[in-house]
Amino acid sequence: MAREARVSTAVVSYVMNDGPRPVAPATRERVLAAAAALGYQPNRIARALRARTTGVVGLILAEAPNPYFSALGRHIEQALSRREKLTLIGNAGFSADRQESLVDRFLAAQVDGLVIVSADGGTDVAAAAEAAGVPAVYVHHQPAAANTPFVAADNRASVEVAIAHLRQHGHDHIAFLAGPDDRGPVRQRTEAWQGIVGSTESRLLRCEYTRAAAARMTRDLIAGGAMPAALITATDEQAVGVLAGAWGTGLSIPEQLAVISLDGTPDSAHTAPSLTVTQQPLQAMAQQAVDSLLDAAAPGEPVRATLVTRRSCGCADTTY
Amino acid sequence: MAREARVSTAVVSYVMNDGPRPVAPATRERVLAAAAALGYQPNRIARALRARTTGVVGLILAEAPNPYFSALGRHIEQALSRREKLTLIGNAGFSADRQESLVDRFLAAQVDGLVIVSADGGTDVAAAAEAAGVPAVYVHHQPAAANTPFVAADNRASVEVAIAHLRQHGHDHIAFLAGPDDRGPVRQRTEAWQGIVGSTESRLLRCEYTRAAAARMTRDLIAGGAMPAALITATDEQAVGVLAGAWGTGLSIPEQLAVISLDGTPDSAHTAPSLTVTQQPLQAMAQQAVDSLLDAAAPGEPVRATLVTRRSCGCADTTY
DNA sequence: CTGTTAGCGCATTCAT
DNA sequence: ATGAATGCGCTAACAG
Numbered sequence: 325m326a327r328e329a330r331v332s333t334a335v336v337s338y339v340m341n342d343g344p345r346p347v348a349p350a351t352r353e354r355v356l357a358a359a360a361a362l363g364y365q366p367n368r369i370a371r372a373l374r375a376r377t378t379g380v381v382g383l384i385l386a387e388a389p390n391p392y393f394s395a396l397g398r399h400i401e402q403a404l405s406r407r408e409k410l411t412l413i414g415n416a417g418f419s420a421d422r423q424e425s426l427v428d429r430f431l432a433a434q435v436d437g438l439v440i441v442s443a444d445g446g447t448d449v450a451a452a453a454e455a456a457g458v459p460a461v462y463v464h465h466q467p468a469a470a471n472t473p474f475v476a477a478d479n480r481a482s483v484e485v486a487i488a489h490l491r492q493h494g495h496d497h498i499a500f501l502a503g504p505d506d507r508g509p510v511r512q513r514t515e516a517w518q519g520i521v522g523s524t525e526s527r528l529l530r531c532e533y534t535r536a537a538a539a540r541m542t543r544d545l546i547a548g549g550a551m552p553a554a555l556i557t558a559t560d561e562q563a564v565g566v567l568a569g570a571w572g573t574g575l576s577i578p579e580q581l582a583v584i585s586l587d588g589t590p591d592s593a594h595t596a597p598s599l600t601v602t603q604q605p606l607q608a609m610a611q612q613a614v615d616s617l618l619d620a621a622a623p624g625e626p627v628r629a630t631l632v633t634r635r636s637c638g639c640a641d642t643t644y
Numbered sequence: 645m646a647r648e649a650r651v652s653t654a655v656v657s658y659v660m661n662d663g664p665r666p667v668a669p670a671t672r673e674r675v676l677a678a679a680a681a682l683g684y685q686p687n688r689i690a691r692a693l694r695a696r697t698t699g700v701v702g703l704i705l706a707e708a709p710n711p712y713f714s715a716l717g718r719h720i721e722q723a724l725s726r727r728e729k730l731t732l733i734g735n736a737g738f739s740a741d742r743q744e745s746l747v748d749r750f751l752a753a754q755v756d757g758l759v760i761v762s763a764d765g766g767t768d769v770a771a772a773a774e775a776a777g778v779p780a781v782y783v784h785h786q787p788a789a790a791n792t793p794f795v796a797a798d799n800r801a802s803v804e805v806a807i808a809h810l811r812q813h814g815h816d817h818i819a820f821l822a823g824p825d826d827r828g829p830v831r832q833r834t835e836a837w838q839g840i841v842g843s844t845e846s847r848l849l850r851c852e853y854t855r856a857a858a859a860r861m862t863r864d865l866i867a868g869g870a871m872p873a874a875l876i877t878a879t880d881e882q883a884v885g886v887l888a889g890a891w892g893t894g895l896s897i898p899e900q901l902a903v904i905s906l907d908g909t910p911d912s913a914h915t916a917p918s919l920t921v922t923q924q925p926l927q928a929m930a931q932q933a934v935d936s937l938l939d940a941a942a943p944g945e946p947v948r949a950t951l952v953t954r955r956s957c958g959c960a961d962t963t964y
Numbered sequence: 965c966t967g968t969t970a971g972c973g974c975a976t977t978c979a980t
Numbered sequence: 981a982t983g984a985a986t987g988c989g990c991t992a993a994c995a996g
Contacts, residue, residue, distance in 0.1 A: 332983045337975055344976085348981060363775060365752045369698060370973030372689045373988050380732070380753070388721070389714045389910065398708045398735055405734070410753055412700070413733040414725070415718055433700070433730055434689045455683060535914035564914055571916035572961060590709065594855035594884055596891035596916040641892060652967045657991055664992080668965060690989035693972050 329358035340366050372434065381617070382412045382430030384423060386443040386465075391589040392560060396441055396463065399610030407618055409436070416442055423449065431456045437617045439463060443508060443533070448472075461617045463609060465508040475613040478626040479509050479586075482602040483516035485631045486556050486584045489600070493582055493638045495554035499527035501538070501566070502558050510558045513586055517556065527552050531562065538565025546573045551581060560587040560601065567595050567636070578638040588629060600637035602629040649678035660686050692754065700730045701937070702750030704743060706763040706785075708735050711909040712880060716761055716783065719930030727938055729756070736762055743769060751776045757937045759783060763828060763853075781937045783929060785828040795933040798946040799829050799906075802922040803836035805951045806876050806904045809920070813902055813958045815874035819847035821858070821886070822878050830878045833906055837876060847872050851882065858885025866893045871901060880907040880921065887915050887956070898958040908949060920957035922949040 326333045331351060338347045339355040347355075358364070372378040381404050385393045401411045412430055416423035423442060427449050430438060438453050438460040450472035453460040459473075466474040490498050500517040503510045514528070529545075531537040538557070542565065545551045557563040563585035570577055577583060577597055585592060588603025605627050616623040635641040646653045651671060658667050659675040667675075678684070692698040701724050705713045721731045732750055736743040743762060747769050750758060758773050758780040770792035773780040779793075786794040810818050820837040823830045834848070849865075851857040858877070862885065865871045877883040883905035890897055897903060897917055905912060908923030925947050936943040955961040 333974075334976075334984085335982060338982090341975080346981070351981080365748070367693075367754060367973050368752045369689055369692045369754045370988090371975075373687075373693050373972090373990090374974050374976085376988075378689060383733075388708070388718045389711060391709060391711070394709045394714050401708070401733060401735055410749060411733050413703075413721060413731050415721055428685070429730060432685045432688045434687060535911070539914055567916050568914040568918065572955065591855070594859055594888040596887050598888065635892065653990075654968080654992080655966060658966090661991085666965070671966080687989050690972090691991075693974090693988090694990050694992085696972075 325358060325362055325364050328362060329355045331355060376434075377436050378434045379408060380410045380412055380433065380435050381437045381439060382414065382426070382433070382435040384414050384416050384426050384430075384438070384440045384442060384449075386416055386418055386441060388413070388415050390561060391591045392587045393441055393464075395589055396606050396610060399607045400439055400441070400463070400614060403607075403610045403614035404439075407614060409618075418443055424452075427452050431458060437461070439613055439617060441465070442467075459617055459620060461613050461623070463613045473613075473616045473623050475609050475616065475623045476509060476626055477604040477609065478628050479512040480516040482586050482604075482629040483513050483556070484520065485629075486586065486602050487517070487520050489631055489633070489637060490554045490556070490582060490584060493554070495582060497527070497552060498554045498556060499529055499552035500556050500558070501529045501531065501541075501562050504530055504532055513558050529555075531565075533559055533561055535561055535565035535568060538562040539569035540565075542566045542569025543573060546570070546575050551575065553580070554582045555584075557583065557585045560585045560589045560592050560599070563592070563599055563601075563636075564595055567597070567599070571596070578636050582638050583636040586629070588632060592632075593634065595636075597636050598634035598641055600634045600639060601632050603632045604629045645678060645682055645684045648682060649675045651675060696754075697756055698754045699728060700732055700753065700755050701757045701759060702732045702734065702746070702753070702755040704734050704736050704746050704750075704758070704760045704762060704769075706736055706738055706761060708733070710881060711911045712907050713761055713784075715909055716926050716930060719927045720759055720761070720783070720934060723930045723934035724759075727934060729938075738763055744772075747772050751778060757781070759933055759937060761785070762787075779937055779940060781933050781943070783933045793933075793936045793943050795929050795936065795943045796829060796946055797924040797929065798948050799832040800836040802906050802924075802949040803833050803876070804840065805949075806906065806922055807837070807840050809951055809953070809957060810874045810876070810902060810904060813874070815902060817847070817872060818874045818876060819849055819872035820876050820878070821849045821851065821861075821882050824850055824852055833878050849875075851885075853879055853881050855881055855885035855888060858882040859889035860885075862886045862889025863893060866890070866895050871895065873900070874902045875904075877903065877905045880905045880909045880912050880919070883912070883919055883921075883956075884915055887917070887919070891916070898956050902958050903956040906949070908952060912952075913954065915956075917956050918954035918961050920954045920959060921952050923952045924949045 338345050414426040441463045448467050450460045461473040463475045502514040531541040585601045588601035592599035592601045612623050633639040658665050734746040761783045770780050781793040783795045822834045851861045905921045908921035912919035912921045932943050953959040
């Protein structure tokens with residue numbers, strides 16, 4: 325390449341990077357022509373070795389096919405891409421072991437940063453990253469002992485608007501579907517619900533964060549005649565499961581059961597019936613996380629979800 | 645690190661890689677101890693520069709949040725991970741430009757291979773990859789002029805079993821919901837349907853590959869009284885949209901409209917009603933693609949989808 | 965068995 | 981404004 329343009333490698337570097345030294349227009353042309361002719365592209369690996377920065381960021385997702393993580397992941401990838409970063413992806417699969425192993429492998433690959441969208445708070449990943457001098461940011465879920473930057477929606481605010489809206493529909497007893505145990509963002513949501521409705525007359529339901537589990541629970545509840553009239557689900561996955569479980573048992577939503585979910589994934593617009601949600605600004609969250617990571621700045625305040633009324637709460641369906 | 649263990653860098657390399665030269669047990673211990681003490685990890689970038697192989701594979705997805713691509717993507721990432729590869733991810737977003745730009749950036753990052761799960765056949769990505777000496781494999785969608793390895797399910801077989809099953813339910817007129825134009829895998833599906841049902845009395849419907857578009861189309865069809873009694877949808881996304889569109893108009897599925905979809909994503913089990921599908925073996929496809937990529941072997945025959953009967957075709961719901 | 969050394973492709977410093 | 985030379989961390993060839 326350098327000899328094709330009859331210049332030194334240094335000049336090639338100056339041309340490719342627009343600096344740090346000026347290059348005569350004629351020479352620059354010659355280099356550009358040679359590069360085009362040979363299809364030359366700078367080797368990022370060599371550059372990375374020299375510059376001690378790879379332009380690659382590691383993204384760890386709890387489970388990519390989950391619409392919530394998936395949508396968040398795409399926005400993060402896009403935000404990273406806008407900043408000229410490449411995204412290394414890994415699925416932790418709700419396993420602390422896998423998550424740790426991923427971090428190690430990403431660190432060995434010399435990533436410039438780590439974005440962790442996990443659901444399990446098992447390990448404090450940031451420790452390993454910090455030891456390696458690699459910045460990290462948590463999204464959605466912050467492990468107990470972390471003092472690492474953290475981006476999430478205001479969970480309490482979401483619960484507040486959901487409850488307020490169901491009350492407007494005339495519901496006094498509002499049940500809550502939480503996860504199998506109290507951890508992470510769902511814990512905050514659960515506590516917010518408990519704080520607002522009080523322990524009297526309130527019903528706390530629990531099941532795994534899967535459609536299948538929520539559907540099974542719903543059928544059991546209906547069979548036992550124990551289904552409440554209004555329900556807030558901690559996640560969209562569970563809400564979709566509730567809808568699936570209710571269908572076919574003759575329980576009609578929203579007439580017999582009003583439902584609001586707290587994630588607000590794009591998919592929630594096209595369930596049957598369409599799902600009323602508190603919609604988290606996933607793109608803004610992704611942007612916030614990426615900016616905070618790359619600019620080494622503390623992220624701003626938690627963003628607020630907005631209520632999107634559809635059919636499942638009892639409102640008219642305005643989706644179409 | 646080398647001086648911490650009081651050995652040369654070469655010996656460290658021999659220990660880390662178990663070769664190619666033997667190391668005395670005592671020395672090995674010393675190296676391992678020093679590595680543990682310093683938290684030393686070999687720099688993969690330097691190794692990559694030297695070995696001319698990065699252990700990183702680029703994965704291009706048409707659109708990550710789409711459950712079909714998402715599930716496929718996760719299986720590919722897992723298969724890659726089993727082979728000790730890291731996955732660089734990028735979303736093409738159905739844009740040929742973005743896809744080309746992603747390929748260039750991945751190539752500059754010296755990926756060891758490229759897996760392309762796209763929906764747009766615009767460019768023959770393989771050309772750029774081949775020019776760079778990087779192996780590539782297409783999954784799901786093969787562009788027109790490609791002689792690159794290609795993995796997909798047997799689309800014709802899927803359509804056959806779907807039609808046969810609807811006929812068992814007594815349906816003579818089976819409509820088909822295709823994409824906005826005839827390209828890629830959906831084209832094969834559409835042609836298979838046309839070949840089997842013949843042009844007489846058959847209804848070819850079209851809409852975008854989104855839930856929203858399919859829902860809108862469904863409502864329009866119902867409003868116009870033009871809804872067929874049996875429908876095969878080319879993709880799960882469209883099927884979910886049909887379900888959403890039918891809900892609330894009073895059209896009951898499967899009684900008034902029997903539906904079978906051809907992708908078979910995991911999500912299809914938890915719609916309302918649950919969706920009968922021809923389920924593609926996504927994990928096997930992912931494995932096949934990765935093996936073919938890394939072993940430079942031609943992939944085997946297209947795999948066959950299996951019919952999973954649920955409620956939407958008229959069968960009893962056996963999901964729970 | 966282990967120490968020394970060269971070179972992967974680039975960005976940079978020192979010369980010119 | 982440009983050429984030559986250096987070193988990033990690693991592996992492999994060559995000496996001991």
